[in-house]
Amino acid sequence: MFEIPSVHPFNFAQLGYAIIDSEQLDQWLVFGRDAIGLHAEYLSEDTLSFRIDRHARRFLIQKGKAEDFTCLGFQIQDESSLKTILGILKKKKIEVRKGNGIEADLRGVGSFWQFSGPKGLKIEIFTDPILTNTPLTMLSEGFVTEEFGMGHVALVSKQPEKLVEFWMEIFGARISDFIEQKMSGVTLDITFLRMNPRHHSVAIAATRGLRMDPISKKIQHLNIEAKNLEDMTQAYHRCKQLGFEIAHGIGQHPNDQELSFYVITPSGFEFEVGWNPISVSESHWKQNTYKQISAWGHQPEISTKLSRWNEFRRGFFSLFRSEYVPF
Ligand SMILES: [Fe+2]
Incomplete structure (x- = not known):
């Protein structure tokens, strides 16, 4: 097996949200809300959202043909860690795009940066999730986040x-x-x-x-x-x-x-x-x-x-x- 020494600081990132493209929003509603027990809401006819905690978004199911993940969002703990990551991406010559306001709203973040990650999956990084006190309506008592x-x-x-x-x-x-x-x-x-x-x-x-x-x-x-x-x-x-x-x-x-x-x-x-x-x-x-x-x-x-x-x-x-x- 392989081992690459980590030279970076640790514990500044965590999985934040996932975006999935699917043609089957109705089935996803039954799956997420009624089977798994998540808080569900339609943001529009073409966008279904699931919450599991105070984060305004954790899952976005968007109308699309992929039937697959399109983006994974990672929460970065502070601006300095974000700058470090953006610096590493620049050094590696990985093209980074800053998301626009509409896209950020949809993801429930203040702002985010996007680049192509493994297997063409879009990886997004953000520091400022939008939190909400709107009560969760879930079949489950809660999730560890x-x-x-x-x-x-x-x-x-x-x-x-x-x-x-x-x-x-x-x-x-x-x-x-x-x-x-x-x-x-x-x-x-x-x-x-x-x-x-x-x-x-x-x-x-x-x-x-x-x-x-x-x-x-x-x-x-x-x-x-x-x-x-x-x-x-x-x-x-x-x-x-x-x-x-x-x-x-x-x-x-x-x-x-x-x-x-x-x-x-x-x-x-x-x-x-x-x-x-x-x-x-x-x-x-x-x-x-x-x-x-x-x-x-x-x-x-x-x-x-x-x-x-x-x-x-x-x-x-x-x-x-x-x-x-x-x-
Ligand atoms: Fe697993």
Whole structure:
């Protein structure tokens, strides 16, 4: 495995918001509000928003054909850290665009800067989220955010070393640990990166040897953390009752020890609802390599022959597809 020394200051970034393009806003409303239990509001006919805390925006589902993530927003703690990041981007010759006022309003931030990140995903950085005291109407009691950010994302990449370098150089991320998982004769290497006390804000998965990317989406899954165990288990039952496919039933990861399940969103990528992961104490942390992705559970509930075949096909064709990396 690889280790790149982090020379940057740490703990100045956290996952802030996600923007998804989908043609299925009505299905997303049922998914987010009625299955997962989020606060939902239509900002316009073409834009659905979900809140999970005081941040005016955490998820934006915009009418569009991609059925995928288009932007990920990262909250940066102060102007000086923002300047540092903009300086690094300039040095790396990465083109940065300042968002306009209408775009910033939509995202619930005062201002933001955008650039092309891994796999062509737009990465946005901001320091000034708009907070609201408007009460949340949610089926869940609450989600863990604050200094931990809104959750984590996982990406599959054919160039994992470069993606790890990207998150370390731009966001000062540190490697928490690694998982090596053998499945159907292929070894998957996963690197978990933290930017704050959350065990990981980003995970990068890659096939060992011949690099393939069988995932047709820019992000394989996004995770949010329920405050209560019951909120997670009830969300699991609601997802099933409402007919959303469960990719993996409830189980526990060995590294961050989070209990979670994975459900397929209306756009086809996975959404993980978790509970009670450990947080990282910088002075005591010891980096480990784990040999399995789940300590128990996480049984596939939709492992049909057809979905395996589709993954194989996508993996094969990904060998001939180039993958955008910023540097
Ligand atoms: Fe996850």
